[in-house]
Amino acid sequence: MYLWNLTDISVKPDHQLLNDSEWHKAHKAIAAWKNAPAANHACPRCDAPGLAFADHSVRPYAEWYKLSCSKCGLDVTMHLPLAPTPGASV
Numbered sequence: 001m002y003l004w005n006l007t008d009i010s011v012k013p014d015h016q017l018l019n020d021s022e023w024h025k026a027h028k029a030i031a032a033w034k035n036a037p038a039a040n041h042a043c044p045r046c047d048a049p050g051l052a053f054a055d056h057s058v059r060p061y062a063e064w065y066k067l068s069c070s071k072c073g074l075d076v077t078m079h080l081p082l083a084p085t086p087g088a089s090v
């Protein structure tokens with residue numbers, strides 16, 4: 001059985017750099033970016049347009065997104081764990 005060693009991943013979640021409001025806005029920004037990658041999304045910290053996204057996901061284990069803003073210097077990695085949907089058939 002193959003086990004993925006998560007300690008080998010060099011990119012670590014950095015959400016402690018975001019306050020609660022920024023964390024919520026960042027999640028919304030990622031969802032909006034998934035639906036419209038070419039749109040101009042706002043920074044969760046300074047609201048400036050032009051938030052940059054980089055997908056560092058290791059599917060199907062986790063989604064990781066690096067968010068950066070050239071205006072305020074925001075540079076964080078968001079970790080979204082993937083889990084089976086309760087009740088979903090496999």
Ligand SMILES: [Zn+2]
Binds near residue numbers: 043045046047048072
């Ligand atoms: Zn910003």
